[in-house]
Structures are given as C-alpha cells and as structure tokens.
Amino acid sequence: MTEMTLVQAINAALGRAMAEDPHVIVLGEDVGADGGVFRATDGLSKRFGEQRVFDTPLAEAAIAGISIGLAAQGFKPVAEIQFTGFIYSTIDQMANHAARLRTRTRGRLTCPMVLRSPCGGGIKAPECHSESPEALFAHIPGLRVVIPSSPARAYGLLLAAIHDPDPVVFLEPTRLYRQAHEDVSDDGSRLPLDRAFVLREGRDLTVVTWGAMLKETLAAAERLAGDGIACEVIDVATLKPLDSDTILASVAKTGRCVIVHEAAVTGGFGAEIAARIAERGLSSLAAPIERVAGYDTVMPYPRLEQHYMPDEGRIVAAARRALAYQ
Amino acid sequence: MTTFALPDLGEGLHAAEVVAWHANPGDHVVADQPLVSVETDKAVVEVPAPHAGRIARLCAKVGDRVQVGAPLVEFEEARPPDVGAVVGDLRPTPPTAPKAMPAARKRAHELGIDLAAVTASGPNETITVGDVDAAAARRPAAEGEPLRGMRHAMAANMARAGAEIVPATVTDDADIDNWAHAEPVTERLIRAVAAGCAAAPALNAWYDSRAMRRTLHPQVDLGVAVETDDGLIVPVVRDVGRRSQVDLRAALDDLKAAARGRTVAPAALKGATITLSNFGMLAGRHGALTVMPPQVAILGAGRAQPEVVAIDGRPAVRRRLPLSLTFDHRVVTGGEAARFLRAVIDDLELPT
C-alpha cells in the first residue's frame, strides 16, 4: 500500500498494465519524455521504451483513428487526449468507427482501446480545458464510459478498462488529480466495470453522482447526517453500460433521489438516470427527483467559475427539498 | 383509391415508354413485384410495386410515354388520407385529480384511502406518504381496520384462487386403527401425499391458465399449512418423496419453530407443488379446501377419532382419519384424483 494521488494512481495502473501485457501501448501528445502535461505517463517512456510509449503530432482525430487501426491489429492502445476540450475532434472516429467496428464486421475486427482524458472544471483553467462531455459519449452505442472518483478506484477501473475487449472512454477528473490522496495497493486488481459503488449507506435519501462531484456529495451527506438525515451515496463509475439495479434498489429503499453532475443539466447523463427511475421505480418515489447540475450555459471563465460549479450547499438544498415531502 | 406514379428512376429520366405490363386490373400484387417494364434512353427498367394492393386501373398503354411523376397505376385499397397534425381544440383543462407523490398513491391504494379525502402537506399542495398515513390513522374505528401483512396476503391470494380455480372435492376416510399409540399424524400424512403423487403425478403439477400449459413436477415440494398468531402461512418442505422419516421430522420441527418465531424466510413460502392442510387438530371432518394456483390439488385431513364402521357386515369401532381432496378440475380428472386418494389411504392404513 502506498499513498497516491489520483494521477499517481493512473500512472501506477498504466505501468502495471504495460508490465503485464506487452500489447499495451501508450500514445498521445507529450506523453513520452514530458510524461504528460499532468504527469500521468511520467516515467513510462523510460521504463518501457519509445516503441511502447510515444508522442504523436498534434492531431486528436488521428490519435483516435490510429488507436483503432492498432487495436484492430491486436494491440491495446491507451491514447491520451490532453484535455477534454480537444476530445470533440475524436467523436467522429469514436462514433463512426471505434464503437462500431465489432458489430459491423460481425466480430471479425474488434477495438480494445482506451481513450483517456482529464475532464471537468474547478481548476481555474483557460477556456475549453474544463469540459464534461460524458453524456455525448455515453449516448453512443458500443462504447463504455468510465469516470473514477478516487485514486483507488482510478487504479482499479483503469486496469479494467485496459483489459476490456471493447473501446472505453476513460474521463479523469482533473480537479482530483492532485487533491485526492488515498492508500492504493499496486497489486494489479481490477475493479468491475458496469457496476456502481455504494460509498455510503443510508435510509433517507439516495444521492447519485460520479467523478469529482463525489467530494462535494460526500461532504453534503456528512452535513445532513449532522441533522439526523442518513444519505445513501452512489458513485456510478461506469456511466455506460449503466448499473440501474443498484440505483433502483437504493431508491426503492429511500424513496428520494438527488442526482448530481457538473455537466450542464439538459441532456446530461442525470436525465438518463432520472428516466430509468421513472420507468422502473416510480411508485417508490415519495418526492420528485432532484438534479443538481451545471446550468445550460458555457462554463464561465475562471473568475465566475465557482458560481457555475455545483457545490455542497446546492446539494444540501436539493436534499432538503426532497425531504420536504414527508 | 391510391395512385402510384412513375418514380424517378435516376439517370436524369423525365419520361419513359411503357414496354410491357406485368400485372392486370383486378390483380392483387405484393410489394416489389414487377409491375411494368419501361424503356429509357439507356435501358429497359422494371418498376416494382411499392406496396401490396389490388390494381384498379392501369394508367397507360404499351407504347405510351409516361412522365416521371405521372400516374402509372391506381390501387383499390384506400390508404387513410393524411390529415396532418393535431385536429381539435387544445384548451387547458382544470385539474381535477389531487396531486400526490407516486409512493403516496401506492400507499393510498394499499390502504384503501381516497386521495380526495386526504389533506396535502407537501410542497405545491402535493399529498405525501405521511399525509396518507395520517388520513388512515384518522379513519373512524367503525370502518374496521385495513388488512395488513399475512391477512392481507391471504385475502388477496384466496380471491385470486377463487376467481381462477374450478374446484372439485372428493372425500374418504383412512382406517388408522392399526397405528401405534403416538404415531405422528402430520408426518404420516406427508409420506402419504408423496405416495399419492407417485401414483397420480397429475396432482403434483402447476397449471398456467393463460398459456394453457401444465408442468408436471418430478419432485414433491409440499406446502404445509400452518396456523400462527398472525395468520395462515404455508411453508414448503422440499422433495418430501426422497427424504427419510428422521429428516422429515426435523424439517417439520424447524418449520413449526420458524412459524412460531416469525422467522420463515420468504423463499421458504414459494414453489409448493401441492399442499397439505391438517385442519382437523381442533374440529372438522371433511371440507372443500382452496387450491392455490398454480397448484392443482390440496389434501385436507380432518379430526382423527373413533367411529362406527361396518367390517365384515358387522359394526365395529375403529379410529378413522377423514380425508378431503380438492382438485382443479380444469386439469385433473376424477380418476386421477381417485387414484391419488387411494394411494394416500393405502399408505396411511399401513401400521407404520
């Protein structure tokens, strides 16, 4: 066990995966000698050589497309897109090709690639460096979308994503890269994909979220606990395919649900979760579903950013609204 | 009448000459069936029927030049004319139904509460679960108490059974005079049911009336009716036909203890293939019991007592155990029932 930040856990997982499987290769901009602008690939080039860790020219669509060609040939490419603001260029390749390669060739060609990228705001970054595009990718059939919320889960989920035989978009909360510390065991154990994690049990209210929002959500749960309210906090982790059963079981128990995400509310992934609850858990609801999410505006520049980001106060307020129905 | 016009066949066609018809007025054609061959500058092209239908009229003769978009064929079946978007007046209607949260509605339904009579305390005048419970608590005692738990389940299950089953009952008695003094009745009955099922497997079955499918079960999972303080439950003893006497005794003891202690697991109440009700502990000889679907039979045992019977033409006093077999006559014949009962009686009449 070592105490690691989230980005160190990513680094450890990449190193472990590359050590155990010679087909795993890492590519992206500045991932080699520079070790990645966030140091996620630090030391890997030295350890595994330039044939396995290499810098690409500045070409996001090609990074995704090349990964598809490599994956079809039997490699397991882990491609880094420097910031999710630049990930939009890859959507054509991911949607038209990565997501479809297995089905359109009836399994003859497959695409075991991982596209990883730092996502989310709260880091006072220049514009286009604070995106939350998870709903866009989650909507594409054939992809997996995974967002870790802690160093240990980042380690286990990234290993699982690399091991998975299908394409995975792995979005890493930039805000947690250095903020989150935790003991992580670098033992190669993978966490399950397609499974939500119940991080806190409670009978009064279900709060569902993912990524960096776990920080504010757990803080809100602690605050509400002080008032005798027991929240059940669920980390979705794999948005697609979604583990509806865990969420529905919790809502059946508590009767109340608050969904929290940083991405803009309309068409955000919270809408899918709310729809599933409405479809299969409607009669459990003692109160309307609440969503705490970004507004339908562009993420403001850093000076106003904190007004946009959902915070502990907004989550607590939503919880109290749900609890007003007794 | 629907008209099929000459489609745009590509290659910059404006018109084409009819070379040959492949269908006649009155013919019924199917989608994709070639209707006509037309000649363009480059080729003779077959035009297929766009959908199935009966041909009313051919709109051109061989040799005619038809413009693209001009009528080619008229079909008889009318397709509903496109009426466009919504017709009618969309006036907002005043809300008539009370607003209630889904869980509150469910609770009101379970408790038999009319939402119109409930005071709403939730935001936006919405009825909450608590509001429904409060209304239930306020109901005057004269209205009685709502059924809960086991009684609620019993009411619902029996109603369902009554609506579905076609019951028939046959009764008889077993001569148990040979039994040892403290012979355990329920255990013997269990064994006898197993024997009955072996002789007449049709009674150890499930019937799905919607699909009209019967499933015979190779194993006898016997529901044993048990009366508790809270009500009637029917825990299941699995595979009674293959278990030893000792094993069955232990299972029965566990079952009774669990029933008394209210620790019967929900899984233990599911999956009975046939049921036994030893109702005669206190009183009652024969009875028409209720078959619980999807099962098709239930055996009832009444009060064992000495009775006067004829033996070799002379009266004798013998200890008798009254038996009542109710079966679902949709799927079990009288003969099968009789064979079952015979086997039960034969087994019970054995000394041990």
Next chain:
Amino acid sequence: MTTSRSASFIVEHRRYGRADGELVATLPRFAGDPAELVRLYRAMVLTRTFDARAIALQRTGRLGTYASSLGQEAVAVGIGSAMHDEDVLVPSFREHGSQLWRGTTLLELFLYWGGDERGNAFAGPKQDFPVCVPVGSQAPHAVGIALALKLRGEKRAAVCVFGDGATSKGDVAEAMNIAGVWRLPVVFVVNNNGWAISVPVRRQTAAPSLAQKAIAAGFSGEQVDGNDVIAVRDVIEQALAKARDGGGPSLVEAVTYRLGDHTTADDASRYRDDAEVSPHWANEPVTRLRQYLTRIGAWHKRDEEEMLSRARAEVDAAADQYLALAPQDPAAIFDYTYAALPADLAAQRAAFLGGDQRS
C-alpha cells in the same frame, strides 16, 4: 533581404501506353507474361460485371444505394494485384476490384451493399478493413495498422485508398503527416476519378496535383495513368516494396475518370455534360487492355465470349445466393455490440425478442 530555397519539388506522371494501346515505354517484367495480363483483364471484367448487376439489383429495390466503379477497374485491380496476401487493405467505397482480387467474395460484396453486416465478416482477407463511409476517416486507421506492422517488425504494408474529395479532409492530412514523420509502411493511393459527387477536382483544391499533398507530409507523391492497369500495378508494387523495406510511406495518385454516377442515388447529368463524359470512354481501362492483348495475339473473340459468359455466370450465382439468403436473426442487432452483452443491453434484447413494444 536574401532568400534561399528551403524546399522544392517535382511531381511526375507515369504511363506506359496511350489510350489507343501504343506503348510509350518499356513494360515492366510481369507484363511480359500474357497469362498474367489475362488474369488482370479477367479481374477487371469480373468487377465490371458485378458492378452492372449491382446497379440492376438496386434499381429493382433488391440492393441498397450502390457506388459504381465503372471506368475505375484498373485502379482497383492494379492495387489488388500489387499487394501481397499479408498486406492490409484499407479501402474507401469504390475499390470493389481490389476487394475481389484479395479474396472478398461476390456474395460478401452483395451482402454489404444489400445492407447485411455479414458482408464485412470476410472469410478471406481477415485483416482488411471494410468499406469506409465517412470520407477519409479510414486514413488514420491505415496509419495505425502500419504502425502495428512496424512495431512487430513485419515485412508487410498497409494500403490506404481514398478519392480526390478525401484529400481535403483533416483526417487525411493528419494521417499522412504522422505516416511521414514516423516513416510508416503505408502506401496512400488517391483514386482520383475527377469528381466528388458534383464537385470537380479543380474546385476541390487549388493544388495542380493531388500527389503533391504528400510532399507537405514529407514523402514522395507521384501520378500514374489510372486507366492503365499495368502502370497502376507497377507503381504500387514499387511503393509497397519501398514501404516493406523500411523506406516509409508513398502517395500514388491514380488519375482516372468516373464514368458512372457517384452512386445509384445520384444523377450526374444534373451537373455534368454528356459531351464531357463521352471522350473518356475512349480511354477506358478494360478496352485498353483488351486492345493490347488482342494486338499481341494473346486474346481472341472466343476468349472474350467465354470469359464474359463465365463472369456473368459467377456474378449471377452469387446474386442468386445473396437473394436467397435469409436476413440474420434479429437478435444479431444486439449480439455484436460488445464482446459480452452487458446486463443493461441484455434486458433490451430480452424485451425485443419477447415482442415487447416498450423499450
């Protein structure tokens, strides 16, 4: 201010013969074997026969929208015949002749264009990519494949084919640039048929050749007479040999002409004069090779009759097979989405098969 030259370039156009069959250069060695030329000829005729049948099937509603390769058979067959079995083809959507040469079956082609995914489950060239619809997006795939071949140290190459329109796409520029700087074993072939649907090349780019776009990416580009199958094959063979030997990528611009419509959903007469098209028939590749074969005494009328009827029979048999083949089990919609069906999707599949009209 003084200037010095940082870069200059020449783009050559290579040809062996004129339209009328007169040779203007010595033919490569393989062309000295009439049997080999007859193989190329048969392949082009088979491609054209398939092409005509596909159009006919589309017109009668039995095939989906189809992209004809009429007039471009030499490019496709030239590419296919230049490649080794173990090379990897990454086509666009007009290289039916390449696919057929490399072992994709007529049935598989009918299935793909008829709208059945089984058409992409090639029994033959197992690593070849299927047809690519989003124009130019296959270029990065070819680069990834070439990278894989190089990482494994294999003496194999990838061939990426796209049209003149694709050379305007960002994906193509990105891919070529990376292939150049990483010196990858990939040959980019521009199947330049003069038209991107209704946009002629002169309105596609200001560059006087498409081959020179390779220069910008740091490797050589040359043009070849795309209606001369011998020339196409020769130039691509050389490019492939260079790639396999570690010489890096090349670009070959095969200059040809699209004699048919863009696809069966297109009507070229809306934007293109018949008067412009007609002269190109005099340069068409099948006739040119036939004329040459006839001139050297390697081809006679009865050969032609027999070959035509054989090609027709082969295509008809495949078409009959395709038409008789029942569609896949509808559950196939779900079954290949992931390696193993996730619980989520399994529920949808179950509902779908159970006839549940709700999702």
